[in-house]
Amino acid sequence: xxxxxxxxxxxxxxxxxxxxxxxxxxxxxxxxxxxxxxxxxxxxxxxxxxxxxxxxxxxxxxxxxxxxxxxxxxxxxxxxxxxxxxxxxxxxxxxxxxxxxxxxxxxxxxxxxxxxxxxxxxxxxxxxxxxxxxxxxxxxxxxxxxxxxxxxxxxxxxxxxxxxxxxxxxxxxxxxxxxxxxxxxxxxxxxxxxxxxxxxxxxxxxxxxxxxxxxxxxxxxxxxxxxxxxxxxxxxxxxxxxxxxxxxxxxxx
Numbered sequence: 001x002x003x004x005x006x007x008x009x010x011x012x013x014x015x016x017x018x019x020x021x022x023x024x025x026x027x028x029x030x031x032x033x034x035x036x037x038x039x040x041x042x043x044x045x046x047x048x049x050x051x052x053x054x055x056x057x058x059x060x061x062x063x064x065x066x067x068x069x070x071x072x073x074x075x076x077x078x079x080x081x082x083x084x085x086x087x088x089x090x091x092x093x094x095x096x097x098x099x100x101x102x103x104x105x106x107x108x109x110x111x112x113x114x115x116x117x118x119x120x121x122x123x124x125x126x127x128x129x130x131x132x133x134x135x136x137x138x139x140x141x142x143x144x145x146x147x148x149x150x151x152x153x154x155x156x157x158x159x160x161x162x163x164x165x166x167x168x169x170x171x172x173x174x175x176x177x178x179x180x181x182x183x184x185x186x187x188x189x190x191x192x193x194x195x196x197x198x199x200x201x202x203x204x205x206x207x208x209x210x211x212x213x214x215x216x217x218x219x220x221x222x223x224x225x226x227x228x229x230x231x232x233x234x235x236x237x238x239x240x241x242x243x244x245x246x247x248x249x250x251x252x253x
Contacts, residue, residue: 003028003041004087004103004113004185005226006192009218009245010208014049015076017206018086021226029066029088034200034224037117037181043091044102045072048111049081050189055109057083057189061099082218083189085111092117092145100141105150109188110163112153114146115223116181116199118174127177128152149174149184163193164242168253171195185221194221194241195253201235203248219243 005025007017018025023033029041046061062069066088087103103113118124125148129137132151140147149170156166163186171182181198194201202225206218221243225232235241238253 002087002089002103002113002115003032003035003223004085004115004183005220005222006083006085006111006113006185006187006194007206007218007220008083008187008190008192008243009206011080011082012084012206012208012218013076014047014079014081014084014086017084017220017226018047019073019076022228023224024226025086025088026066028224028226032224035090036199038090041088041090043097044089044099045069045087046099046102046104047072047075047084047086048104048106049079049085050083051081055189057085057106057109057111059104059106059111061102061104063097063099063102083187085113085185085187087113087115087185098142101144101147103146105141105147107150107154110154110157111187112150113185114149115183115185116179116197118145118149118177118179118182124174124177124179128174131155131173149182153184153186163188163191164240167193167195168240171197171253183223190244192219192221192241192243194235194243196235196237196239196241197253198237200224201239201241202232203235203241203243204231204233218245219248
């Protein structure tokens with residue numbers, strides 16, 4: 001299992017979301033509070049962010065525990081962005097390792113993460129792989145359940161599906177094939193799309209520090225709260241979330 005987080009709204013420093021809070025994503029790598037499968041998330045990490053004027057997000061990924069990566073700490077200290085997706089990884093037994101196995105996955109303007117697992121991988125992959133174009137399947141960066149789910153989502157997006165539809169379709173199909181925990185997170189830098197399926201997911205309005213009264217804030221969608229301040233809302237299981245800086249909509253899967 002893993003922990004992940006996405007934000008969209010006014011520009012914030014990455015550290016305000018990922019390193020500074022008392023239970024930030026970096027701490028969740030070794031002391032998650034709502035994780036029900038696995039104890040630590042030390043098998044990789046990644047962060048993607050958007051820069052004004054460039055629709056393709058920047059990205060940094062690595063192996064091992066996130067707290068040992070000096071570059072992650074430096075990026076979090078100085079980079080400001082209006083949209084972020086980050087994750088720390090707990091590899092499912094039998095899954096590949098390496099930077100390519102860590103979220104966020106990227107394609108064009110999209111960033112993607114999967115928190116969970118697809119039951120019996122060898123059985124499930126035989127069912128799900130038939131849904132993916134062979135060329136796309138051969139181009140997977142790494143043979144993992146997360147990468148296969150990403151291929152399913154990008155194929156739907158390329159075929160003209162909306163992002164919410166693409167996520168919901170991938171979850172439904174993976175559930176049919178034995179998927180047990182299918183929390184997916186997707187963003188294009190302006191909106192966040194997420195699913196809660198078998199694992200915890202929360203949302204919260206994010207007030208930008210130093211902003212004047214009436215200044216609109218952003219929104220955070222995450223595996224678990226990064227502090228104990230009020231405002232966190234649990235997303236019901238088997239739900240679809242569509243969030244922008246001004247609105248959060250939750251519907252049933």
